[in-house]
Amino acid sequence: MTGQAAAERAYAYTKRRIITGELPGGERLSEGRICEELELSRTPVHEAFLRLAAERLITLSSRQGATVQPVSxxxxxxxxxxxxxxxxxxxxxxxxxxxxxxxxxxxxxxxxxxxxxxxxxxxxxxxxxxxxxxxxxxxxxxxxxxxxxxxxxxxxxxxxxxxxxxxxxxxxxxxxxxxxxxxxxxxxxxxxxxxxxxxxxxxxxxxxxx
Structure with missing residues (x-):
């Protein structure tokens, strides 16, 4: 699997779980856990998280990591x-x-x-x-x-x-x-x-x- 395909897989997987509410607003996300669940390396998952942050579905913080953005x-x-x-x-x-x-x-x-x-x-x-x-x-x-x-x-x-x-x-x-x-x-x-x-x-x- 190419790096781009891996990043797309991680993005689609995480996004779907956010949209369906499986990952509710306020939930802390772990790149490492997504890596384990999808058997991917850290880089494509990190790229997926950056994309989700750009879409305002998650927030990224140097201190708290990734968090699902609640629906306000x-x-x-x-x-x-x-x-x-x-x-x-x-x-x-x-x-x-x-x-x-x-x-x-x-x-x-x-x-x-x-x-x-x-x-x-x-x-x-x-x-x-x-x-x-x-x-x-x-x-x-x-x-x-x-x-x-x-x-x-x-x-x-x-x-x-x-x-x-x-x-x-x-x-x-x-x-x-x-x-x-x-x-x-x-x-x-x-x-x-x-x-x-x-x-x-x-x-x-x-x-x-x-």
Whole structure:
């Protein structure tokens, strides 16, 4: 394995554990432990930690080493505000374009089906991934590639927040799924106001988690 591939492996492994909450905010990280778990040398793991620090998922200190960055109240509010603006704008544009119901189904049917399957299987990780993919598909349906790009940049933080919401706040997954189906129905009939109303409730569960 090349040094670059080893660093990418260490990065993906550690990042996934942070996003899913396996490594919670405030958790101390050890380069040596990651080296042992992945059977890698120190250099690629150190490079992975530097990359995670640049993404503000961990903090590095000469005295305390590496620590998982907690999700702050401010970060939650900023993330919800930003994704809300992007999604509401996309929905308004979709409603104005009035796509055929079949086009809406083609865009949203796959993530909804994956959510339903994950729900039946009790697979939280698969459900969260499909949850984020559903909202990304809505933004993509607007036909605005710049909005889709910026929405994608939020994906890791959205995933992390979704794991917090859906695993630690008592939210019933079936309720979240029903809201997604309702939002898809709103798009099918080009009703932006109704979509926004459901989205407001949907996002409100994310507040106050940090």
């Amino acid at each position: 109240v401010t970060e939650v509010a900023d993330l919800i505000e930003t994704r809300g603006v992007l999604e509401r704008t996309a929905v308004a544009r979709i409603a104005a374009q009035a796509p055929a119901a079949a086009e809406v189904e083609a865009a949203l049917g796959a993530p909804l089906a994956r959510q339903e399957a994950a729900l039946a299987a009790g697979d939280l990780a698969a459900y969260v991934e499909a949850d984020c993919d559903f909202h990304a598909a809505v933004v993509g349906l607007s036909g605005n590639p710049i909005a889709a790009h910026f929405f994608d940049l939020l994906r890791d933080r959205q995933l992390r927040l979704a794991f917090l919401v859906l695993s630690g706040s008592g939210v019933v997954l079936d309720l979240s799924f029903r809201e997604h189906r309702e939002m898809a129905a709103c798009l099918g009939r080009h009703d932006a106001a109704a979509y926004h109303a459901v989205l407001e409730v949907h996002l409100s569960r994310h507040q106050g988690l940090a």
